[in-house]
Amino acid sequence: MQNPKIIAIYGSPRRRGNTATLLKKAIEGARDSGADVEEIVLRDLKISPCLEIYGCLQAGECAIKDDFQMVRDKIMRAQGLILASPVFFYTVSAHTKILMDRFQSLWVKKYWIDKTPRNQPTAMRKALLISVGATKGKKLFDGILLSMRYFFDTIDMELWKPLLYRGLDFEGDVLKFPDYLEEAYEAGREYVKVLKNHDVTTLG
Numbered sequence: 001m002q003n004p005k006i007i008a009i010y011g012s013p014r015r016r017g018n019t020a021t022l023l024k025k026a027i028e029g030a031r032d033s034g035a036d037v038e039e040i041v042l043r044d045l046k047i048s049p050c051l052e053i054y055g056c057l058q059a060g061e062c063a064i065k066d067d068f069q070m071v072r073d074k075i076m077r078a079q080g081l082i083l084a085s086p087v088f089f090y091t092v093s094a095h096t097k098i099l100m101d102r103f104q105s106l107w108v109k110k111y112w113i114d115k116t117p118r119n120q121p122t123a124m125r126k127a128l129l130i131s132v133g134a135t136k137g138k139k140l141f142d143g144i145l146l147s148m149r150y151f152f153d154t155i156d157m158e159l160w161k162p163l164l165y166r167g168l169d170f171e172g173d174v175l176k177f178p179d180y181l182e183e184a185y186e187a188g189r190e191y192v193k194v195l196k197n198h199d200v201t202t203l204g
């Protein structure tokens with residue numbers, strides 16, 4: 001694969017927050033390695049929560065028409081995804097969760113309509129996850145990691161690398177940790193190398 005296309009999702013409501021700053025660094029690294037990165041800021045979009053009406057039972061297509069379809073198509077056509085969300089009450093931000101829930105339509109298609117066997121080994125695309133929380137507990141990211149496992153599976157991805165940082169609360173806190181920023185940059189660079197060596201046909 002020459003120049004992989006990567007979708008970068010800003011999941012925090014804070015435009016210049018800690019996850020956004022780390023994500024920008026990862027994007028910089030990915031671009032420096034030759035990736036074509038498209039940035040999506042969830043707080044700028046109109047995406048309804050899942051209304052659980054199961055219009056998707058017909059053909060796996062969500063019945064609510066809004067910005068979800070645009071984001072879905074971009075994610076499903078890309079070779080890579082970098083998703084950044086802060087920890088809010090031990091899970092992802094509301095913006096991120098609303099997007100994830102709308103992908104239930106793809107889960108329905110994959111497992112109910114197409115009857116894909118569970119745990120069927122497939123050529124998975126790989127995702128990079130960035131998350132931060134204010135506290136320092138051992139279980140701080142347990143909720144997010146579990147949610148991501150099933151979310152990534154739904155979109156035919158698996159977690160390649162989690163970048164998880166504790167003890168970051170106020171906007172700008174991450175700037176006090178240049179090593180975190182460097183790690184995010186390097187992860188972006190490394191991610192593209194991995195994608196280039198892992199050519200998976202996308203669904204788009």
Ligand SMILES: Cc1cc2nc3c(=O)[nH]c(=O)nc-3n(C[C@H](O)[C@H](O)[C@H](O)COP(=O)(O)O)c2cc1C
Nearest residue numbers: 012014017018019086088089090133134135168169
């Ligand atoms: C609604 C809300 C819920 C939060 N819940 C948690 C939490 O459960 N655990 C934690 O350590 N920090 C929690 N935080 C703190 C954020 O994770 C922290 O401020 C983080 O740096 C925000 O990232 P951002 O700057 O990318 O938005 C919460 C903050 C908000 C606004």
